[in-house]
Amino acid sequence: MxxxxxxxxxxxxxxxxxxxxxxxxxxxxxxxxxxxxxxxxxxxxxxxxxxxxxxxxxWEAQGALLQAGGIHFQAFPSPYSQGCSFQAPLVQAATTQELEATNLTNKIVLLHGELVKEQLMPKKFPFYNPEHHQHILQLLESKAPLAIIAATDKDPALAGGISPFPLIEDGDFEIPSVYMTDKEGIKLLPYTGDMIKLESRAQRIHxxxxxxxxxxxxxxxxxxxxxxxxxxxxxxxxxxxxxxxxxxxxxxxxxxxxxxxxxxxxxxxxxxxxxxxxxxxxxxxxxxxxxxxxxxxxxxxxxxxxxxxxxxxxxxxxxxxxxxxxxxxxxxxxxxxxxxxxxxxxxxxxxxxxxxxxxxxxxxxxxxxxxxxxxxxxxxxxxxxxxxxxxxxxxxxxxxxxxxx
Ligand SMILES: [Zn+2]
Missing domain, CATH: 3.40.630.10 (Zn peptidases)
Known part of the structure; x- marks a missing residue:
């Protein structure tokens, strides 16, 4: 030919x-x-x-709504995450140590800084799965917050050209999560301790x-x-x-x-x-x-x-x-x-x-x-x-x- x-x-x-x-x-x-x-x-x-x-x-999503102190923040449902609708106090963690030391029960947690430098490999991913990724996911599962907000920037190695990137992209992880830019995260940080409102409209489809x-x-x-x-x-x-x-x-x-x-x-x-x-x-x-x-x-x-x-x-x-x-x-x-x-x-x-x-x-x-x-x-x-x-x-x-x- x-x-x-x-x-x-x-x-x-x-x-x-x-x-x-x-x-x-x-x-x-x-x-x-x-x-x-x-x-x-x-x-x-x-x-x-x-x-x-x-x-x-x-999976399908129709967006997320995040409100703190009467202000709207831009956030996106993490791919393959469950949807949610909560009003709860905001807590934050920037490192694994902070995450270990924080009580997350009945709270919404903002993850930022060091903790969100790399996209976390899905928990059951069989071919490549670094221990520190699994450690963070296990910590989150055992501390069971109502929902997770991740404020991220870029991770070309694991997330390609997406910015902000979803920290969690995992249909086997059951805690609802959303993600936002790190700039938006910095604006949200002062509301730590306050009641915030998070609604994520997303559905898993068999x-x-x-x-x-x-x-x-x-x-x-x-x-x-x-x-x-x-x-x-x-x-x-x-x-x-x-x-x-x-x-x-x-x-x-x-x-x-x-x-x-x-x-x-x-x-x-x-x-x-x-x-x-x-x-x-x-x-x-x-x-x-x-x-x-x-x-x-x-x-x-x-x-x-x-x-x-x-x-x-x-x-x-x-x-x-x-x-x-x-x-x-x-x-x-x-x-x-x-x-x-x-x-x-x-x-x-x-x-x-x-x-x-x-x-x-x-x-x-x-x-x-x-x-x-x-x-x-x-x-x-x-x-x-x-x-x-x-x-x-x-x-x-x-x-x-x-x-x-
Ligand atoms: Zn490819």
């Missing part, structure tokens, strides 16, 4: 996934439309389709989601597994994060529609990378118990296609053979560049289970992407579709040269 044609298709898929489908957060109607579209297209290219279906939590696995079998069970998460954050069109990865899988499927090689190819839309539960990732591992050792390599796509710069690739537990094959293959694709290791993507679920992985993202991912990821600004305009076509062609080259064992 000519390159221009591929770029054109990439732009078309991107438009469908980000604009015609208005939201791909896990559990939403848009998410279900996206997985349906993916499986339909994959099947049309002759791939065998399987699903990992699961129940999940979706829903469903699935991974879609598109396969072309080779001789036996050995396969290369290419992954891209299809879900997006709540209010983000998720163009770079990660419609582009899904688009590359779709382009590859068409390039491989007549494939009959020895090595199996599995193209997977994972569903949960941007959801507190990481359910798609957990289900993938469950369904592949005893089959992970047949995976020769995972290639994970996340954040590829930023209009400036090339595409960065990085190796995880790859042996010499794969490393030199990738290096050699990509050296004839000038836009593919060796890049830094990053640990937050879906390739880690493979690496943590002893499977070699190759991760692809934009060269200027950290500088260009961090600002927009997880926000409404992550739109198709930031993507150069011709990069998606180039990456698909580079991966086609790699897969066609992949040694069968």
């Amino acid at each position: 000519p390159y221009e044609n591929l770029s054109h298709k990439a732009a078309n898929y991107l438009d469908k996934l980000c604009l015609q489908i208005t939201n791909r957060r896990l559990g939403s109607l848009g998410n279900q439309q996206a997985t349906k579209l993916f499986s339909k297209l994959m099947a049309s290219f002759g791939f065998e389709i399987t699903y990992h279906e699961f129940e999940c939590q979706d 829903s469903r989601g699935c991974n879609v696995i598109a396969s072309k079998w080779g001789k036996g069970e050995q396969r290369v597994v290419l992954t891209a998460h299809i879900d997006a954050k709540l209010d983000s069109p998720g163009a770079l994060d990660n419609a582009t990865g899904v688009v590359i899988l779709l382009l590859l499927a068409e390039l491989f529609q007549d494939y009959a090689g020895d090595t199996g190819i599995e193209l997977v839309a994972l569903n949960g990378e941007d959801h507190y539960s990481a359910l798609g990732e957990i289900k993938y591992l469950e369904h592949n118990q005893g089959r992970l050792e047949d995976i020769l390599l995972n290639i994970n796509l996340d954040g590829v296609g930023f209009q400036q710069g090339g595409t960065a690739y990085s190796f995880y537990e790859c042996g010499d053979e794969i490393t030199s094959l990738v290096g050699k293959t990509f050296s004839s694709h000038s836009e593919m560049l060796p890049g830094d290791i990053w640990y937050s993507g879906d390739h880690m679920i493979f690496v943590q289970n002893g499977v070699a992985a190759l991760a692809l993202t934009s060269e200027h991912g950290m500088t260009g992407l961090a600002e927009v990821s997880h926000t409404p600004r992550d739109r198709p305009e930031l993507v150069d579709p011709s990069i998606l076509a180039s990456v698909a062609l580079a991966l086609q080259d790699l897969l066609l040269n992949f040694p069968h064992r």
Whole structure:
């Protein structure tokens, strides 16, 4: 297929996934439309389709109302939090020590300063979960305030470009919470000890989601597994994060529609990378118990296609053979560049289970992407579709040269 044609298709898929489908957060109607579209297209290219279906939590909110001393403060319901309506005294804590020393029973607590520098990992998140995050959540649960207000600024590493960011984004955490800017928090602080009024209008919604696995079998069970998460954050069109990865899988499927090689190819839309539960990732591992050792390599796509710069690739537990094959293959694709290791993507679920992985993202991912990821600004305009076509062609080259064992 000519390159221009591929770029054109990439732009078309991107438009469908980000604009015609208005939201791909896990559990939403848009998410279900996206997985349906993916499986339909994959099947049309002759791939065998399987699903990992699961129940999940979706969420809706209509805003929050916070009043102290007759003044209104701007606050937002934390994603996946329960709603609430309370009138209670305000207490505050800026450090773990202050939190430990404060009685929170029947009170609303304002968390600020040191305590809210990092977004707290969800309590049941299985892949990465620092002890100090869990400690703060456990303290809050044992002290059981009526509700939590978090006054935050930025945390590019864990919360992307969102500012203020929700300190808690966790459907398994039962204390209602809202968040606000740190500036708003400073204004609220003098009301410590006073009765304040907090109403958060939010509902958890029981829903469903699935991974879609598109396969072309080779001789036996050995396969290369290419992954891209299809879900997006709540209010983000998720163009770079990660419609582009899904688009590359779709382009590859068409390039491989007549494939009959020895090595199996599995193209997977994972569903949960941007959801507190990481359910798609957990289900993938469950369904592949005893089959992970047949995976020769995972290639994970996340954040590829930023209009400036090339595409960065990085190796995880790859042996010499794969490393030199990738290096050699990509050296004839000038836009593919060796890049830094990053640990937050879906390739880690493979690496943590002893499977070699190759991760692809934009060269200027950290500088260009961090600002927009997880926000409404992550739109198709930031993507150069011709990069998606180039990456698909580079991966086609790699897969066609992949040694069968
Ligand atoms: Zn992502």
